[in-house]
Amino acid sequence: MFPKQASTMAPQVDLLYLFLIAVGLFFSGAIFIAVAFFAVRYRRRSDDDAPKAIAGNHILEATWIVLPLALVMVMFAWGAVLYFKMSTPPADAMEIFVVGKQWMWKIQHPEGKREINQLHVPVGYPVKLTMTSEDVLHSFFVPAFRMKMDVVPGRYTTAWFNATKIGTYRLFCAEYCGTQHSGMIGKVTVMSPTDYEVWLSGGDASEIPMHVRGEKIFQKLRCDTCHFAGDSQLGPKLHEIFGSTVALEGGRTVVVDDDYIRESILEPTAKVVAGYSPVMPTYEGQINQEQLMEVIAYIRSLTEQESE
Numbered sequence: 001m002f003p004k005q006a007s008t009m010a011p012q013v014d015l016l017y018l019f020l021i022a023v024g025l026f027f028s029g030a031i032f033i034a035v036a037f038f039a040v041r042y043r044r045r046s047d048d049d050a051p052k053a054i055a056g057n058h059i060l061e062a063t064w065i066v067l068p069l070a071l072v073m074v075m076f077a078w079g080a081v082l083y084f085k086m087s088t089p090p091a092d093a094m095e096i097f098v099v100g101k102q103w104m105w106k107i108q109h110p111e112g113k114r115e116i117n118q119l120h121v122p123v124g125y126p127v128k129l130t131m132t133s134e135d136v137l138h139s140f141f142v143p144a145f146r147m148k149m150d151v152v153p154g155r156y157t158t159a160w161f162n163a164t165k166i167g168t169y170r171l172f173c174a175e176y177c178g179t180q181h182s183g184m185i186g187k188v189t190v191m192s193p194t195d196y197e198v199w200l201s202g203g204d205a206s207e208i209p210m211h212v213r214g215e216k217i218f219q220k221l222r223c224d225t226c227h228f229a230g231d232s233q234l235g236p237k238l239h240e241i242f243g244s245t246v247a248l249e250g251g252r253t254v255v256v257d258d259d260y261i262r263e264s265i266l267e268p269t270a271k272v273v274a275g276y277s278p279v280m281p282t283y284e285g286q287i288n289q290e291q292l293m294e295v296i297a298y299i300r301s302l303t304e305q306e307s308e
């Protein structure tokens with residue numbers, strides 16, 4: 001009835017699901033039995049047979065309010081706890097970047113390895129996916145991991161899993177996205193950590209880490225003229241900013257994360273840092289989704305290097 005369980009979340013999701021099914025079966029059964037029993041026990045025995053009028057029963061009414069309420073609160077709390085677990089990647093998760101487009105999955109590892117409709121991961125490590133779409137809504141779905149997350153144009157969504165079994169699992173697009181939607185499928189290969197290392201370093205020797213690619217794009221688009229010019233530069237500094245909170249023109253603040261950097265590249269005037277003029281042009285159309293992720297990886301690396 002269930003697909004294979006191949007992630008740490010899978011047994012937990014299945015247990016909750018089984019609980020819901022069990023509760024549903026129990027009450028369906030109880031209702032069918034009660035209907036049959038009452039139909040026989042309280043059937044009309046003669047033409048002038050009339051039931052006694054009942055004014056009400058407070059204990060009975062309280063019971064059928066309190067018991068179902070308690071039961072659905074159990075479902076709610078259990079589901080909420082699982083939901084938070086599923087939506088909070090562990091801090092030490094390794095990160096992989098996913099771009100969905102009609103009709104394929106493009107995947108990039110920070111070390112530079114890129115793949116299409118394939119995802120290779122090591123067993124026993126939390127993996128965080130940062131995902132976006134080049135065109136329409138898609139949804140990244142790996143049934144064996146009980147993991148499904150919308151992949152949305154114009155923003156980043158994240159999902160995570162920790163694979164528990166070596167093997168190959170199916171990857172689906174779970175959001176109707178056009179004529180070839182059903183063909184937008186792939187494979188997730190879970191390998192031992194050593195096999196993963198070998199896989200990661202094998203193949204094309206010219207593979208360049210994402211942040212290095214990002215730096216090249218950064219220089220090609222001449223971002224450095226405004227952001228790395230020194231004290232009188234036109235744009236805000238980019239070192240040691242990732243993850244910090246910056247003040248904006250107009251008094252608001254924003255946390256520098258993937259989405260904010262992305263927005264600042266495509267729509268620079270949306271949130272201007274306090275003390276700067278909105279002079280940056282948009283780079284919409286000059287940079288694709290994968291390059292955007294690479295530039296973000298580069299800007300992130302400017303912070304990570306500082307903290308090492």
Ligand code: CUA
Pocket residue numbers: 100101103137138139173174175176177178181182184
């Ligand atoms: Cu992509 Cu359906």
